[in-house]
Amino acid sequence: MEMEHCFLKDVGYAKFERVVNMIGGKWKLRIIYVLAFHEKLRYGELKRLLSPITHKMLAMQLKELEKDGLVNRREYQQIPPKVEYSLTQMGRDLKPVVKEIHNWISQYNIQGE
Secondary structure (H helix, E strand, C coil): CCCCCCHHHHHHHHHHHHHHHCCCCCHHHHHHHHCCCCCCHHHHHHHHHCCCHHHHHHHHHHHHHHHHCEEEEEEECCCCCCCEECCCHHHEEEEHHHHHHHHHHHHCCCCCC
């Protein structure tokens, strides 16, 4: 019997772990999912769509996603302050993954709690 090719071996476990850290956790993939289906969202819109996320958690996750190059933060110099979030090109390149998750949910009729 021929062994199946190990894709993890191709990229290396350390790189795989780095990606898991970039998109893993309770909220990061949710943020990417929401932004993938909206071109840009203001902070308040993101918070509403991701309810029950706390302000502290959303701010922290957005900062990490921005640091990792997946999310772009655009601040407008106006009163009241306006900040918009969108996916960077690297983040947008995850859209096929997000779309496949969406298709998988639909295919298996996954129900919410």
